[in-house]
Amino acid sequence: MQTAAVNYWWVIGGVLFTLLNTAAGLIWLERRMLALWQDRYGPNRAGPFGLFIVLADTIKLFFKEDWIPPFADKVVFVFAPAIVVASVLMSFAVIPFGPNILVADWNIGLLFFLAMSSIGVYSIVLGGWASNNKYALLGAMRGASQMISYEVFMGLALMGVVLLSGSFNIREIVEAQKSMWNIVPQFLGFVIFLIAGVAETHRLPFDIPEAESELVAGFHAEYSGMKFGMFFIGEYLGVTLVSSMIVALYFGGWMGPAFLPGVVWFILKTFVFISLFILMRASMPRPRYDQLMEYGWKVLFPLSLLNLLVTAAIILIMKEA
Amino acid sequence: MFSLIRSMWLVFLHMFHKRETYQYPEEKAPLSARYRGRIALTRDPDGGERCVGCYLCAAACPVDCITLQATEDPDGRRYPAFFRINFSRCIFCGFCEEACPTYAIQLLPDFEMAEYNRQNLVYEKEDLLINSQGKYPGYNYYKVAGMAIGGKDKGEAKKEEPPVDVKSLLP
Numbered sequence: 183m184q185t186a187a188v189n190y191w192w193v194i195g196g197v198l199f200t201l202l203n204t205a206a207g208l209i210w211l212e213r214r215m216l217a218l219w220q221d222r223y224g225p226n227r228a229g230p231f232g233l234f235i236v237l238a239d240t241i242k243l244f245f246k247e248d249w250i251p252p253f254a255d256k257v258v259f260v261f262a263p264a265i266v267v268a269s270v271l272m273s274f275a276v277i278p279f280g281p282n283i284l285v286a287d288w289n290i291g292l293l294f295f296l297a298m299s300s301i302g303v304y305s306i307v308l309g310g311w312a313s314n315n316k317y318a319l320l321g322a323m324r325g326a327s328q329m330i331s332y333e334v335f336m337g338l339a340l341m342g343v344v345l346l347s348g349s350f351n352i353r354e355i356v357e358a359q360k361s362m363w364n365i366v367p368q369f370l371g372f373v374i375f376l377i378a379g380v381a382e383t384h385r386l387p388f389d390i391p392e393a394e395s396e397l398v399a400g401f402h403a404e405y406s407g408m409k410f411g412m413f414f415i416g417e418y419l420g421v422t423l424v425s426s427m428i429v430a431l432y433f434g435g436w437m438g439p440a441f442l443p444g445v446v447w448f449i450l451k452t453f454v455f456i457s458l459f460i461l462m463r464a465s466m467p468r469p470r471y472d473q474l475m476e477y478g479w480k481v482l483f484p485l486s487l488l489n490l491l492v493t494a495a496i497i498l499i500m501k502e503a
Numbered sequence: 504m505f506s507l508i509r510s511m512w513l514v515f516l517h518m519f520h521k522r523e524t525y526q527y528p529e530e531k532a533p534l535s536a537r538y539r540g541r542i543a544l545t546r547d548p549d550g551g552e553r554c555v556g557c558y559l560c561a562a563a564c565p566v567d568c569i570t571l572q573a574t575e576d577p578d579g580r581r582y583p584a585f586f587r588i589n590f591s592r593c594i595f596c597g598f599c600e601e602a603c604p605t606y607a608i609q610l611l612p613d614f615e616m617a618e619y620n621r622q623n624l625v626y627e628k629e630d631l632l633i634n635s636q637g638k639y640p641g642y643n644y645y646k647v648a649g650m651a652i653g654g655k656d657k658g659e660a661k662k663e664e665p666p667v668d669v670k671s672l673l674p
Contacts, residue, residue, distance in 0.1 A: 218517070218518050219514045219515065219518060220517065221517055221520050221521065221522055221524075222522060222524050223522055223524045223526075461511055461514065462511065464514050465510050465511045465514035465515075466507060466510070466511070
């Protein structure tokens with residue numbers, strides 16, 4: 183009993199340590215990858231492969247003036263960046279990184295993930311509202327409507343996976359993929375979840391709430407110093423979260439040829455999807471706001487319903503036969 | 504939808520393209536011969552100064568960064584007593600080079616002029632003079648100009664005829 187408890191804290195500590203370092207390291211990774219796809223080198227001076235740019239960036243963020251505008255709603259303004267990081271980190275509790283590396287083995291894991299990612303919307307809305315700035319408010323409004331509408335069919339797309347494995351527990355979903363990864367029977371669901379995931383983390387093709395070319399910096403226009411850094415880390419953590427969710431739900435989680443341990447497979451697969459996120463940033467134009475909403479409600483929402491319906495029907499027919 | 508996936512694929516392929524970056528301090532960017540960089544005062548083939556102190560460069564300079572004082576040596580050759588360019592003002596437009604009648608002032612392909620002290624950006628004549636003829640080798644102003652200086656009278660320059668004796672034209 184005691185060893186189990188000790189082990190449990192080690193897992194929590196390890197997951198937190200890895201995640202926060204990954205989020206910081208993604209600054210470097212993203213800049214290097216973007217540079218790679220734009221025929222540049224990216225940061226390559228400080229330290230080996232320019233890795234110390236992460237350190238320099240962090241130190242810079244810590245030493246920047248942490249300014250709270252006098253016209254802002256101070257309490258909400260300070261709390262908003264914490265919400266995004268906290269909610270994303272909470273969602274990681276239900277993700278099985280390896281056969282035994284799992285913080286919370288809950289039978290509502292998937293629902294918990296959806297709930298936590300919905301709470302993440304609050305940071306955008308409250309951050310934009312508390313800034314008391316028209317651009318921030320516009321960004322917050324866009325962010326709220328975008329994330330709420332994309333959440334709807336994000337959940338619906340996941341229901342296909344739930345139907346296949348018959349469980350909301352992510353560990354059991356991973357184990358149900360032993361014979362075949364969910365990407366094969368649930369390809370449409372995967373595509374919808376990927377698109378919704380990009381919108382959920384407001385990454386580049388769908389970075390409407392930020393939209394630096396039209397809204398200055400959107401909801402975090404008034405943020406500086408480490409509070410801005412929190413939004414940044416929250417965004418990178420969100421990318422990691424959605425990537426690891428995709429891996430766990432559609433790409434067999436920790437499963438892979440036995441010559442590598444499960445965790446390594448999980449991390450490798452996750453990094454493939456993080457790279458896909460960065461590739462999307464490198465290559466895609468930002469849609470207009472109304473195009474984004476139209477695309478969501480008129481194309482992806484019916485598609486995800488159709489996906490759910492067809493999956494359910496096929497499962498029923500298979501059971502009959 | 505297809506075009507989006509296609510563009511993603513094309514961007515992905517850029518991974519294997521050649522990098523466009525010059526790793527600057529180690530690897531210098533190639534500058535063309537006509538690059539407008541550091542300003543220098545060139546010399547004629549005999550090693551004398553080309554500048555005749557005509558002030559045209561100072562007049563042409565849109566930011567007034569050129570200061571000079573003309574003077575004359577015993578032979579009657581004009582030259583600048585001092586010549587000062589304030590490179591913290593210079594915009595490297597090259598108007599001075601265009602204005603110069605003797606090809607003396609020239610802009611060179613060199614931009615590495617950074618200084619820690621602003622005062623060091625003010626170049627005096629000895630900083631500006633270079634031991635070269637620059638872009639116009641073989642050109643010597645006093646050898647082609649019809650001006651009399653010590654050792655060369657009017658009409659003795661290249662491609663020049665002796666001055667006409669106006670009195671001989673009298674009827």
